Amino acid sequence: MSRKIKLLLAEDEPSLGQIVKESLETRNFEVIHALNGEEAYELFEKEQPEILVLDVMMPKKDGFTLAKEIRQENSTIPIIFLTAKSQTKDVIDGFQHGGNDYLKKPFSMEELIVRVYNLLDRVSLKRNLEKIPIGEFILNYEKQKLHYKNDTELLTHRECELLYYLSEKKNEVLDRTFILNKLWGNDDFFNARSMDVFISKLRKKLKKDPSVEIINIRGYGYKLTC
Amino acid sequence: MSRKIKLLLAEDEPSLGQIVKESLETRNFEVIHALNGEEAYELFEKEQPEILVLDVMMPKKDGFTLAKEIRQENSTIPIIFLTAKSQTKDVIDGFQHGGNDYLKKPFSMEELIVRVYNLLDRVSLKRNLEKIPIGEFILNYEKQKLHYKNDTELLTHRECELLYYLSEKKNEVLDRTFILNKLWGNDDFFNARSMDVFISKLRKKLKKDPSVEIINIRGYGYKLTC
DNA sequence: TCAATCGGTTAACACTAGTTAACACTAGTT
DNA sequence: AACTAGTGTTAACTAGTGTTAACCGATTGA
Numbered sequence A, B: 001m002s003r004k005i006k007l008l009l010a011e012d013e014p015s016l017g018q019i020v021k022e023s024l025e026t027r028n029f030e031v032i033h034a035l036n037g038e039e040a041y042e043l044f045e046k047e048q049p050e051i052l053v054l055d056v057m058m059p060k061k062d063g064f065t066l067a068k069e070i071r072q073e074n075s076t077i078p079i080i081f082l083t084a085k086s087q088t089k090d091v092i093d094g095f096q097h098g099g100n101d102y103l104k105k106p107f108s109m110e111e112l113i114v115r116v117y118n119l120l121d122r123v124s125l126k127r128n129l130e131k132i133p134i135g136e137f138i139l140n141y142e143k144q145k146l147h148y149k150n151d152t153e154l155l156t157h158r159e160c161e162l163l164y165y166l167s168e169k170k171n172e173v174l175d176r177t178f179i180l181n182k183l184w185g186n187d188d189f190f191n192a193r194s195m196d197v198f199i200s201k202l203r204k205k206l207k208k209d210p211s212v213e214i215i216n217i218r219g220y221g222y223k224l225t226c
Numbered sequence C: 001t002c003a004a005t006c007g008g009t010t011a012a013c014a015c016t017a018g019t020t021a022a023c024a025c026t027a028g029t030t
Numbered sequence D: 001a002a003c004t005a006g007t008g009t010t011a012a013c014t015a016g017t018g019t020t021a022a023c024c025g026a027t028t029g030a
Helices: A014-026 A037-047 A063-073 A089-093 A109-120 A157-168 A176-184 A189-205 B014-026 B037-047 B063-073 B089-093 B109-120 B157-168 B176-184 B189-205
Strands: A005-010 A029-034 A051-055 A079-083 A100-104 A131-134 A137-140 A145-148 A151-154 A173-175 A213-217 A221-225 B005-010 B029-034 B051-055 B079-083 B100-104 B131-134 B137-140 B145-148 B151-154 B173-175 B213-217 B221-225
Touching (some): A005 A037, A014 B014, A037 A051, A037 A063, A051 A063, A063 A079, A100 A109, A109 B014, A137 A157, A157 A173, A157 A176, A157 A189, A157 A221, A176 A189, A176 A221, A189 A213, B014 B029, B014 B109, B029 B037, B037 B051, B037 B063, B051 B109, B063 B079, B079 B109, B131 B157, B157 B189, B176 B221
Parallel strands (some): A005 A051, A051 A079, A079 A100, B005 B029, B005 B051
Antiparallel strands (some): A131 A137, A137 A145, A145 A151, A173 A221, B131 B137, B137 B145, B173 B221, B213 B221
């Protein structure tokens, strides 16, 4: 497993802060949670995080002011601002450069994660170096390779992504539209047919171990069993 | 596939609501999100969720008032209250009974999930990887397969679900409307006829072992005997 | 006993998914 | 620029699944 990334989260709403913290932790971040701007600055000094996620509206010191101060010490650390809907665009634009990005509330964790990884430029962090067992097979996501005993088969990027998502939900149903949106961007007719083709290809490649199957659940999606 | 559980979430803070919704969705819930007490009541009527998660402090109608109204229509539906730290214990205690539970903000998703499952009384979250014996047959729910001696028959998803529910209540009567609501979503005429067809198909497949029978109890449902 | 209702069975149908091959496009190579 | 290999999309055909319809028998209550 790769090293945890230390992230400073400054968010004063306790409920939201707690859940964002937890979600990031399950994704293998080490989260330092500050409840206001001043505390955030102290924790930044003390903990030296790699990336900051700052709520703009906070008691004691707002996110922008905090960012200016931190930038004097560290001009490269990536910062993501969490802004309220009411925030005017031009104020945000003033901070839209360098290692900065922003996210309007309400946001989804997926959006936050994507931005975090983009700024860290470590897109494939979570999938790093993982050897995923699928029955007798071993999937190496990084190398797009599928091992079976002494054989190794190369997977294309699409095949690999698809199998990876299936393997994440082993023995559970993976939603059709979820895959389509995730991998193809939308779930229109043609993409759906394209996916069918890939399912077909994967089944062929997974035939070596008869205990591994991709089962269709009509109208819902697929289930990888092993 | 294990059908999605419909859950009504009433939470007025948009950021928190969005993230709780998303987290529940990744755990395979169907989440109906209401932004205030009135909307929550309307959605409760319309969507008929299985469980409610209500913020206590909400605009237009607070969680407790809402719960009282809903309890008049449905005295058994599980309700989880999300309470602020300031909420006094005795007020909460007034609602601590029956299918109720509460959770202090800030809470973690894990805590919420545990309470949801507790109230739903679904211990068997991950469905049996186990092989279910039905007379001389063995049902493998995961793989949708029905084994008989050396033969293996593939079941469709519907067949498998239906047989699974029957096998859970072996030698007991399984309610018609229960199956219909569980598998088809509602118990209208057409779905009922559709189910008849599936019962018919299953009987055909179960013929190999004459000791296994699906017996109809007119007006009530079916009994799988073996 | 007879109509009414419920459930059983079969087949037709509509729709979804599976498979294969042809095609278009990209990137790398000569 | 031409050639090649690899990848993903589109198309055409086939197979599988669940719903609807039609017809029938069984059970029930008036």
